[in-house]
Amino acid sequence: MLDILPLLRDPMMMILLTMFSFMPVLFIVVFAGAGGMATQALIGAVVLSLFFGGIQVANSTYFNKHWFRFQDIYVASTISPISYVIGLSLATLIGSLPGVIIAIGFLVVSIPINPISFVLMIVISLILWVATLFLGFAIGSSVKDTRRANSIPQILGFFLGFLPPVYYPLDKLPSFLQPVMMLLPTTHGAQLAKYYLGMITIPDWQVLFGWVYLVVFMLLMALFSIKWSKWVDP
Amino acid sequence: MDAIEVEGLGKTYPKGTEALKDVSFKVARGSVFCLLGRNGAGKTTLLRILATQLRSTVGKARVLGFDVVKEPDKIRERISVVPQEARPFMMLSPYDHIYYMCKIRGMETEDAKKRTKEVMDELELWEHRKKLTADLSGGLRQRVIVGLALVTTPELIFLDEPSIGLDPLGRRVIWNIIRKMTKQGTTVLLTTHYMDEADALADKLLIIDKGRKVFFGTVEEAKHAAGTETKVLLERPGSTTHDREVLVPKSDQEMMEIIQRGLKEGKRVTFKPPSLDEAFIHFVGGSIEEETA
Numbered sequence: 001m002l003d004i005l006p007l008l009r010d011p012m013m014m015i016l017l018t019m020f021s022f023m024p025v026l027f028i029v030v031f032a033g034a035g036g037m038a039t040q041a042l043i044g045a046v047v048l049s050l051f052f053g054g055i056q057v058a059n060s061t062y063f064n065k066h067w068f069r070f071q072d073i074y075v076a077s078t079i080s081p082i083s084y085v086i087g088l089s090l091a092t093l094i095g096s097l098p099g100v101i102i103a104i105g106f107l108v109v110s111i112p113i114n115p116i117s118f119v120l121m122i123v124i125s126l127i128l129w130v131a132t133l134f135l136g137f138a139i140g141s142s143v144k145d146t147r148r149a150n151s152i153p154q155i156l157g158f159f160l161g162f163l164p165p166v167y168y169p170l171d172k173l174p175s176f177l178q179p180v181m182m183l184l185p186t187t188h189g190a191q192l193a194k195y196y197l198g199m200i201t202i203p204d205w206q207v208l209f210g211w212v213y214l215v216v217f218m219l220l221m222a223l224f225s226i227k228w229s230k231w232v233d234p
Numbered sequence: 235m236d237a238i239e240v241e242g243l244g245k246t247y248p249k250g251t252e253a254l255k256d257v258s259f260k261v262a263r264g265s266v267f268c269l270l271g272r273n274g275a276g277k278t279t280l281l282r283i284l285a286t287q288l289r290s291t292v293g294k295a296r297v298l299g300f301d302v303v304k305e306p307d308k309i310r311e312r313i314s315v316v317p318q319e320a321r322p323f324m325m326l327s328p329y330d331h332i333y334y335m336c337k338i339r340g341m342e343t344e345d346a347k348k349r350t351k352e353v354m355d356e357l358e359l360w361e362h363r364k365k366l367t368a369d370l371s372g373g374l375r376q377r378v379i380v381g382l383a384l385v386t387t388p389e390l391i392f393l394d395e396p397s398i399g400l401d402p403l404g405r406r407v408i409w410n411i412i413r414k415m416t417k418q419g420t421t422v423l424l425t426t427h428y429m430d431e432a433d434a435l436a437d438k439l440l441i442i443d444k445g446r447k448v449f450f451g452t453v454e455e456a457k458h459a460a461g462t463e464t465k466v467l468l469e470r471p472g473s474t475t476h477d478r479e480v481l482v483p484k485s486d487q488e489m490m491e492i493i494q495r496g497l498k499e500g501k502r503v504t505f506k507p508p509s510l511d512e513a514f515i516h517f518v519g520g521s522i523e524e525e526t527a
Contacts, residue, residue, distance in 0.1 A: 005334070006325035069320035073382060076285040076315040076392070079338060232306075233288045234248060 004091035018099040021049040024167040025103075036199065037168065042107045043121070043193050044167035049099035050125045051161060051186065053092035054132030055153045060088055061140025062149035071141075071231075081231040089133050100125070107197075117196040124189045127214045131185065132156075134221035138228040159184075166190040169200070185217040235299050237263045237390055237421035238284060243293035245279050245445075253279040255445045256293070261423065261438065263389075264416055268436035269425040272518055276445040277425040278318050278394055284423065285315050285392045298389055314383035318394035318425070321375065324368035328359050328378045331367070335382045353381045358407060372399040380408060390421045397431060409435060429510040443518045453510060460513035464489075465506040468496040480506075 007014050028041040065071040074084055107113060136153070143149045164187045170178055181187045188210040194200045195207060202210075238261035245254040254276045261267040269277045282288035284297055286306040294301070300308040322331050332353050336346035354360040357377045367375055376399050383391055393412075397405040405428075412422050412435055426432055432439060432453065439456055441449040449456055466489060468479040483489035496503040 005330060006323060010325060067321060068323065069317040072282070072285075072287050072317040073315055073320065073335075074338075075287045076310055076313055077339065078311055232286065233282070 004094050007091075007095050014095070014098060017095055018049075018102065021045050021052050021096075021099050022103070024162060028167060039107070039110050039197075040169055040194055040199050041167045042103050042110065043197055043199065044190055045103040046100055046107065046121060047125050047128065047189050047193050048161050048166055048186065049096045049103060050093070050129035051132050052157060053096035054089075054129045054136055055157050055161075056095075057088055057092050057133050057136035058140040058143075058153045058156075059136075059149065060091070061137055062143060062146075064088075065141060066144070066146070066149075075231060084231075085133075085137060088137075092133070093129070096129075111197065113197060117198075120196045121193045124193050124214065127218050128186060128189050131214075131218040131221040132160075134218070134225035138221075138225040141230045142228045160186045164190070169194075185214055188213045235263070236260045237265075237298060238267070238423070239294075239296040240280075240284070241294045243280070243283065243295055244291050245276075245283060245288070246291045253445050254283075254290075254442075257440075257442065257445075257447050258293075259440050259447065259450050261421060263421050264419050265437035266412060266416055266422045266424060266435045268432040268439045269423065269442065270427075270429075270432055270439060270514060271425075271442040273427075275442050275518075277442060279445075280442070281392050281394050281423065281425060285313060286310055287315075312389040313392065314386060314388040314390075315392045316380055316383045316394060316396045319398075320379045320382075322367040322378045325366060327364055327366060328354065328370070328374070328381070329363040331378050332359075332381045332385060336385045339386055341385075349385055353384045356384070356411060357381050373401055373404045376400055377404065377407070380411075384411070387418070388420060390423065391415065393422060393424045395425055395427065397426065397428065405431065429514055433510045441514065441517045448517045449513075456510060456513040456517070457508040460516035462508035462512040462516070464508055466492050466496075467504045467506060468492070468499075468501045469504075470500070471502050 007017070022045055025038065025041040025045050029038045061071075071084075104118075135156070139152055140149065143152065164181045164184045165173060166186050166189070170181065170187065170191065173181060191200065191202060192207065192210045192214075195202050238259075240260070241258050243254055243257045244252070246252045257276075257280065269280065271277045279288065283290045284295055284302060286297075286302055286309050289303065296302070297309045298312050300306075302309060322328070329350060333346055333350040336349050337343075341349060351360065354363060357380060359374065359377055359381065362370060362374055367378060370378070376396070380393075380396050383393070397408050400408065409431070412424070416422060422435075424432075424435065436453055438452060439449065440447060441456070449459065451459070463482050466481045466483060468481065470477055481492050483492055493503050
């Protein structure tokens with residue numbers, strides 16, 4: 001609660017955060033026009049709005065522990081690590097929701113969406129969000145260097161969010177780069193979301209592989225988090 | 235039963251730094267226990283182990299009758315902590331901090347509002363309740379942090395340098411709260427660098443240096459063990475410091491004789507009681523000499 005309150009009290013900050021996942025959409029609309037590319041960019045914004053929130057949990061966890069020292073206050077109280085993690089996660093969800101709602105609004109206006117496709121797109125966003133939350137908690141609670149705590153989430157955001165073909169089509173990349181990008185979970189998430197919304201066609205095996213990839217990625221991040229996240233210091 | 239029982243406690247951090255070595259002591263319930271030591275002596279390490287925030291490497295520690303390793307949840311229900319150098323969230327008000335900590339601690343809305351008012355009144359924060367903490371002075375921010383630990387009525391409270399950055403009046407507000415809490419039966423474990431604070435509050439002291447216990451006892455015992463005694467100063471009114479006599483009487487009889495002589499000679503007689511500062515330097519002075527050698 002203490003994490004989301006400053007945002008709720010400061011609408012300008014909320015708008016700025018919302019704009020963050022929209023910046024590539026604006027560029028694509030300006031340079032490519034409001035056609036299929038723009039729709040794919042909007043799908044990317046929906047998929048990544050929650051993802052960026054999840055990555056930010058690394059910062060929140062680190063600064064709560066090492067700068068504000070609130071984690072020490074929470075540890076020495078009746079607050080459980082699970083409720084702390086849920087609280088911080090919900091804070092990122094609330095912070096990301098305006099961006100997701102606006103992107104969905106534009107999408108609904110742009111193309112016809114059937115409810116099942118819509119639900120599947122949200123499920124994909126949630127899987128990526130949960131996976132990055134696990135990753136964020138592991139990074140935030142184990143990193144001790146302030147520079148790393150600031151830079152790692154930014155680097156992850158760039159390499160997993162802006163760089164891969166989430167906002168733009170995969171086939172815009174040179175053919176040798178496409179398999180490399182398919183190693184990233186966000187590429188799979190975006191491909192699946194674009195497929196369900198009728199923007200691209202991919203073979204059935206690739207759809208199945210995409211889902212398996214996302215779920216395995218989430219489970220791996222969960223294991224990583226269980227191993228590295230620290231409530232009590234060793 | 236004692237509030238804290240520590241036996242042979244040691245802590246070596248994963249990178250090999252030995253922060254605590256074979257520390258043992260007991261703290262009686264309802265008392266103020268003061269941990270003294272230089273920066274990096276191991277005070278915060280010891281406090282964090284007892285507050286269940288950090289695991290020890292060797293030894294045993296029981297807090298309020300519960301083992302810190304095996305029964306941390308039972309301890310956490312009964313304690314509060316003010317961590318060293320904790321900072322409030324700049325974009326929130328003091329009221330937000332205290333109120334939401336009440337809610338986090340499980341209070342109903344009305345109880346939380348009532349308790350928030352009580353805590354803020356006690357810390358003289360009520361008039362600042364709506365300001366952003368970013369706009370408060372360092373001392374007021376520190377009071378907000380102390381307020382977070384006061385939302386419940388703990389059996390044991392850990393205060394890691396709670397009065398740092400406070401002005402003399404602000405420090406006395408904290409001292410009064412500590413005294414009030416101990417009257418109500420709360421045990422206080424306090425770390426501080428202010429010797430006058432330890433002198434004014436502590437029932438028992440533990441001085442640690444480089445992770446080792448170098449003194450455990452009362453303030454008076456510390457002064458006595460360090461050989462610091464009451465000094466008597468005899469000087470003519472208006473005279474320079476060269477004319478001043480500084481005497482250290484060995485008995486009450488000798489002190490009386492010095493006082494009588496001073497008064498007969500028309501001199502001003504003043505007393506300089508033994509200070510904890512001197513005792514502290516006596517106990518950790520060895521390491522100062524080593525470093526400067």
